[in-house]
Amino acid sequence: MDLKMEDFNAPHSMGTTIIGVTYNGGVVLGADSRTSTGVYVANRASDKITQLTDNVYLCRSGSAADSQTVSDYVRYFLHQHTDFTYRIQLGQPATVKVAANLVRLLSYNNKNFLQTGMIVGGWDKYEGGKIYGVPLGGTIIEQPFAIGGSGSSYLYGFFDQAWKEGMTKEEAEQLVVKAVSLAIARDGASGGVVRTVTINSEGVSRKFYPGDTLPLWHEELEPQNSLLDMMNVASPEPMNM
Numbered sequence: 084m085d086l087k088m089e090d091f092n093a094p095h096s097m098g099t100t101i102i103g104v105t106y107n108g109g110v111v112l113g114a115d116s117r118t119s120t121g122v123y124v125a126n127r128a129s130d131k132i133t134q135l136t137d138n139v140y141l142c143r144s145g146s147a148a149d150s151q152t153v154s155d156y157v158r159y160f161l162h163q164h165t166d167f168t169y170r171i172q173l174g175q176p177a178t179v180k181v182a183a184n185l186v187r188l189l190s191y192n193n194k195n196f197l198q199t200g201m202i203v204g205g206w207d208k209y210e211g212g213k214i215y216g217v218p219l220g221g222t223i224i225e226q227p228f229a230i231g232g233s234g235s236s237y238l239y240g241f242f243d244q245a246w247k248e249g250m251t252k253e254e255a256e257q258l259v260v261k262a263v264s265l266a267i268a269r270d271g272a273s274g275g276v277v278r279t280v281t282i283n284s285e286g287v288s289r290k291f292y293p294g295d296t297l298p299l300w301h302e303e304l305e306p307q308n309s310l311l312d313m314m315n316v317a318s319p320e321p322m323n324m
Contacts, residue, residue, distance in 0.1 A: 102259050105228065105255075106254065109282050111256050114263065115273040116275030132278055137176060141201055144232035150201060153201070157189065180215075
């Protein structure tokens with residue numbers, strides 16, 4: 084395929100599969116790592132899970148510039164909030180709900196200019212692990228799990244079947260990695276590696292899964308005893324009509 088100059092000058096898009104899942108004790112966030120410029124992959128190992136505070140993280144999809152701008156503003160406001168409460172209330176960190184509502188406020192007030200959907204996840208001592216979806220347009224939805232980005236179209240049925248209440252941390256992490264790998268296999272705008280962030284009362288842990296360690300799906304496996312095997316057999320001569 085020939086690349087044209089407009090492919091390189093197109094806005095950076097995160098294509099993307101982003102996921103947030105609650106479990107019994109915290110949350111797990113996950114994302115792929117492909118950033119595209121038109122049809123050109125500008126960055127195959129980008130980090131789409133951004134820290135807002137010590138206990139709250141943001142998954143970003145859509146326009147890379149828009150989502151980075153929103154996360155920078157929210158991080159600034161949350162640090163102001165923490166500084167204020169430190170002087171007044173002995174330094175209480177911002178709750179997940181406060182962070183999510185700041186993301187929602189900026190997204191809704193600028194909905195005519197922003198092309199980004201986000202997932203806010205974190206843990207606080209008041210409500211435990213929480214996931215909030217903030218899709219394009221600035222709506223805010225509290226959910227037990229949230230999925231977003233171009234790869235999410237392939238995951239709704241999978242999550243309806245696979246997600247369950249009261250999962251352990253290990254089960255939630257395995258679910259997120261499996262779901263992102265499935266979206267990578269199906270969605271051309273998702274790819275690269277899988278990154279996860281687990282947040283609970285003990286703190287935050289990040290994990291990295293290289294592409295060659297991800298689960299494979301059927302069209303990525305060698306066909307056996309299928310119609311595709313017939314391609315190796317010589318085809319019969321065409322009939323004269």
